[in-house]
Amino acid sequence: xxxxxxxxxxxxxxxxAGGALALPTIFTSQARAFTNxxxxxxxxxxxNVPQSGAYADEGxxxxxxxxxAVEHLNGTGADNGMLETFKYAxxxxxxLTGNGILGKRVEYVTGDTQTNTDxxxxxxxxxxxxxGATLITGGSSxxxxxxxxxxxxxxxxxxxxxxxxANDTTGKDKRANGFRHFFNSYMSGAALAPVLEAAYGxxxxxxxxxxxxxxGYTTEQAITEATEAMGWExxxxxxxxxxxxxxxxxxxxxxxxxxxxxxxxxxGGDMVNSLTNAVQFGLREAQANGKDFQIIxxxxxxxMARGAGENIKGIFGSxxxxxxxxxxxxxxxxxxxxxxxxxxxxxxxxxxxxxxLLYADAVERAGSFNPCAVVEALETGDGLPGIDxxxxxxxxxxGLGNGPTLYRAGDHQCFKDVLVVKGKEEPESEFDLLEIVExxxxxxxxxxxxxxxxxGGQLGECNPGA
Amino acid sequence: MDAIILQILNGLDKGSAYALIALGLTLIFGTLGxxxxxxxxxxxxxxxxxxxxQGLFSTSFETIDETRTDFLGNPLKVQTPYVEAWFGETMxxxxxxxxxPIAILLAVPVMALVGLAMERGLIKHFYKxxxxxxxxxxxxxxxxLQQIIKYFFGANPIAVPAPDVFQGxxxxxxxxxxxxxxxxxxxxxxxxxxxxLAVIAAIFAFLQFTxxxxxxxxxxxxxxxxxxxxxxxxxxFTIMFAIAAIxxxxxxxxxxxxxxxxxxxxxxxxxxxxxxxxxxxxGSLPGAVLAxxxxxxxxxxxxxxxxxxxxxxxxxxxxxxxxxxxxxVRPRGLLGRKGVMED
Numbered sequence: 119x120x121x122x123x124x125x126x127x128x129x130x131x132x133x134x135a136g137g138a139l140a141l142p143t144i145f146t147s148q149a150r151a152f153t154n155x156x157x158x159x160x161x162x163x164x165x166n167v168p169q170s171g172a173y174a175d176e177g178x179x180x181x182x183x184x185x186x187a188v189e190h191l192n193g194t195g196a197d198n199g200m201l202e203t204f205k206y207a208x209x210x211x212x213x214l215t216g217n218g219i220l221g222k223r224v225e226y227v228t229g230d231t232q233t234n235t236d237x238x239x240x241x242x243x244x245x246x247x248x249x250g251a252t253l254i255t256g257g258s259s260x261x262x263x264x265x266x267x268x269x270x271x272x273x274x275x276x277x278x279x280x281x282x283x284a285n286d287t288t289g290k291d292k293r294a295n296g297f298r299h300f301f302n303s304y305m306s307g308a309a310l311a312p313v314l315e316a317a318y319g320x321x322x323x324x325x326x327x328x329x330x331x332x333x334g335y336t337t338e339q340a341i342t343e344a345t346e347a348m349g350w351e352x353x354x355x356x357x358x359x360x361x362x363x364x365x366x367x368x369x370x371x372x373x374x375x376x377x378x379x380x381x382x383x384x385x386g387g388d389m390v391n392s393l394t395n396a397v398q399f400g401l402r403e404a405q406a407n408g409k410d411f412q413i414i415x416x417x418x419x420x421x422m423a424r425g426a427g428e429n430i431k432g433i434f435g436s437x438x439x440x441x442x443x444x445x446x447x448x449x450x451x452x453x454x455x456x457x458x459x460x461x462x463x464x465x466x467x468x469x470x471x472x473x474x475l476l477y478a479d480a481v482e483r484a485g486s487f488n489p490c491a492v493v494e495a496l497e498t499g500d501g502l503p504g505i506d507x508x509x510x511x512x513x514x515x516x517g518l519g520n521g522p523t524l525y526r527a528g529d530h531q532c533f534k535d536v537l538v539v540k541g542k543e544e545p546e547s548e549f550d551l552l553e554i555v556e557x558x559x560x561x562x563x564x565x566x567x568x569x570x571x572x573x574g575g576q577l578g579e580c581n582p583g584a
Numbered sequence: 585m586d587a588i589i590l591q592i593l594n595g596l597d598k599g600s601a602y603a604l605i606a607l608g609l610t611l612i613f614g615t616l617g618x619x620x621x622x623x624x625x626x627x628x629x630x631x632x633x634x635x636x637x638q639g640l641f642s643t644s645f646e647t648i649d650e651t652r653t654d655f656l657g658n659p660l661k662v663q664t665p666y667v668e669a670w671f672g673e674t675m676x677x678x679x680x681x682x683x684x685p686i687a688i689l690l691a692v693p694v695m696a697l698v699g700l701a702m703e704r705g706l707i708k709h710f711y712k713x714x715x716x717x718x719x720x721x722x723x724x725x726x727x728x729l730q731q732i733i734k735y736f737f738g739a740n741p742i743a744v745p746a747p748d749v750f751q752g753x754x755x756x757x758x759x760x761x762x763x764x765x766x767x768x769x770x771x772x773x774x775x776x777x778x779x780x781l782a783v784i785a786a787i788f789a790f791l792q793f794t795x796x797x798x799x800x801x802x803x804x805x806x807x808x809x810x811x812x813x814x815x816x817x818x819x820x821f822t823i824m825f826a827i828a829a830i831x832x833x834x835x836x837x838x839x840x841x842x843x844x845x846x847x848x849x850x851x852x853x854x855x856x857x858x859x860x861x862x863x864x865x866x867g868s869l870p871g872a873v874l875a876x877x878x879x880x881x882x883x884x885x886x887x888x889x890x891x892x893x894x895x896x897x898x899x900x901x902x903x904x905x906x907x908x909x910x911x912x913v914r915p916r917g918l919l920g921r922k923g924v925m926e927d
Contacts, residue, residue: 174739395843404768
């Protein structure tokens with residue numbers, strides 16, 4: 119009689135037994151209505167920000183804002199920040215009471231995007247699969263934003279984008295599970311053009327140095343189209359590698375090209391370096407075509423302005439938000455952030471704080487963490503008053519620092535006022551670097567979802583996963 | 585014509601940095617036979633000496649000015665730099681303004697110490713190991729040092745301006761009879777080029793005209809024989825390592841007004857400097873200098889928009905193309921000794 123306990127037999131039995139043991143968890147995960155449905159008394163949010171790489175300072179500021187948002191949502195902060203000022207279109211306060219989200223205490227995990235598409239996807243995936251995050255949010259570059267948004271769509275969680283300015287995020291790469299509070303390239307062009315025309319006239323020859331990735335392309339396109347419409351001529355467009363360091367060999371041909379205006383489509387460290395080079399090579403003192411030479415930086419941030427130092431003075435650009443805005447929401451946020459950290463928040467911090475509150479409120483209104491319910495909550499509403507367009511529908515809110523704002527149902531892009539700013543000539547403090555030149559009203563930066571700069575993508579259906 | 589002159593000028597300052605870093609690399613390879621992948625980060629350390637000096641000179645104490653308010657509406661805390669309080673406003677301002685040149689005083693001892701610590705503490709143990717091991721350990725060290733810099737100074741670039749007198753540009757065009765504003769060249773880059781030439785001259789003079797230098801050269805040619813003559817060549821080579829570190833550090837200090845330093849600036853320079861060493865000839869000091877300037881200028885020309893339009897992306901690969909051609913045609917490099925890297 120052979121021994122019944124053969125090695126093969128034991129392994130087989132083990133495998134069957136293991137499978138049987140695993141079955142209940144398989145069933146429970148199938149029983150969930152959607153990916154990462156929170157079952158306990160807490161809910162986990164995933165903050166995916168650059169903690170290393172070129173935009174790490176932006177990422178660090180985002181994390182500070184997230185921490186503050188979590189404190190405010192849980193009611194454990196020193197004050198309630200913008201929870202106090204956040205309200206609906208009819209002026210009524212939101213459902214957020216400082217009691218977590220749907221009564222569940224908010225917890226969070228963080229990931230490092232490294233400002234790199236692959237790393238951003240990997241950290242988002244890990245937070246979804248390992249930590250059970252119901253929301254992925256954050257980031258400071260459009261490359262990773264588009265990649266993570268697509269991942270969240272497949273995984274069935276909501277993505278609330280951080281600082282991403284390329285048209286693509288809510289244009290050709292838009293996804294039903296993804297939402298962007300930050301403004302975009304088109305809006306920068308539309309807001310900047312009239313200010314530039316007033317300051318520099320309508321007879322200018324512009325030279326573009328453009329960061330070689332999706333944000334650079336859409337921003338260059340938006341600014342050229344907006345300025346050419348008012349009579350400017352585009353002399354040359356040159357793509358520059360990200361992380362170039364010394365831009366001198368790109369800067370020196372500018373004066374010989376016949377251009378009298380340089381548009382630097384660079385962000386973060388690249389912008390600091392290219393602007394510094396341009397100033398060093400005397401562009402700001404130069405004369406061309408009988409005019410003073412001018413430099414324009416379409417997307418500004420205060421963190422960048424700090425890096426560029428003196429060189430930023432008098433240069434026009436656009437920004438999503440600035441701490442010196444006088445409205446109630448901006449003041450509440452600046453006070454709350456400034457008291458906790460000792461310096462004012464950046465636009466990167468502001469946008470992610472807003473995104474966290476907007477998500478929490480949408481869940482409250484939907485009564486569920488189900489991504490499809492959240493999408494519906496953010497898509498439902500009458501739209502902004504004063505804008506006559508069939509696409510003007512979606513959730514409208516106010517009190518988060520940019521005036522009445524629409525989350526447009528058609529493409530999940532926020533529509534709100536855009537700030538045109540200028541490097542301040544005489545700063546009163548180390549934070550006082552940008553001066554608000556104009557608050558461009560929403561009507562002026564409005565476009566239809568099928569605008570050529572955004573065409574090509576489909577929002578598709580929301581995906582609850584599971 | 586004016587465009588060509590401009591790109592040559594442009595190439596000179598980049599070439600200066602390449603030449604200085606490559607010179608250090610060659611010194612180390614020629615003396616110790618070690619391929620030092622941490623050399624780029626030594627350049628960055630130098631740059632951050634300037635950042636540190638600027639930070640030190642701007643270190644301030646707070647006084648509360650009740651008449652003004654800060655961004656939160658609280659009484660304004662006025663920051664006064666200690667140097668201004670101690671030496672008076674004028675002198676304090678001058679110190680802060682000249683922080684880049686002053687940083688040289690800090691960079692020399694710091695870089696010497698870092699160089700000695702690196703060589704004695706780590707690289708010494710890898711002399712008899714294959715080059716691959718040396719590359720791995722020095723590369724690892726570079727990553728560690730980089731992260732240390734990031735820990736203290738953050739990830740964003742920090743602007744360190746040149747002294748006021750060197751701000752602005754010189755109009756070469758007018759001097760050469762072109763229209764104004766056609767050939768503008770920043771004063772500081774002229775200073776940098778001059779500084780690089782001075783450092784290179786000093787190193788060559790040191791090796792050529794001092795007994796120490798003579799022994800080192802002898803050791804580079806035939807280490808064993810020099811050792812047999814009873815000379816402690818190892819100690820001299822350690823000192824050469826420190827000197828190479830100082831050269832890289834000085835190149836970094838003076839480079840800060842050209843490109844705002846950030847923690848990973850060294851890596852960009854490292855790879856290019858290796859190419860420079862290979863093109864110039866492994867172990868050849870004049871080769872490193874020549875190739876440094878040559879590649880700097882070639883890279884500048886490849887970045888001209890007329891050239892990029894002709895061959896898109898050429899500016900990104902030109903240096904490597906040159907390296908490939910040199911390695912195929914003349915594997916020992918431009919001025920390399922016969923036999924080196926040819927076996």
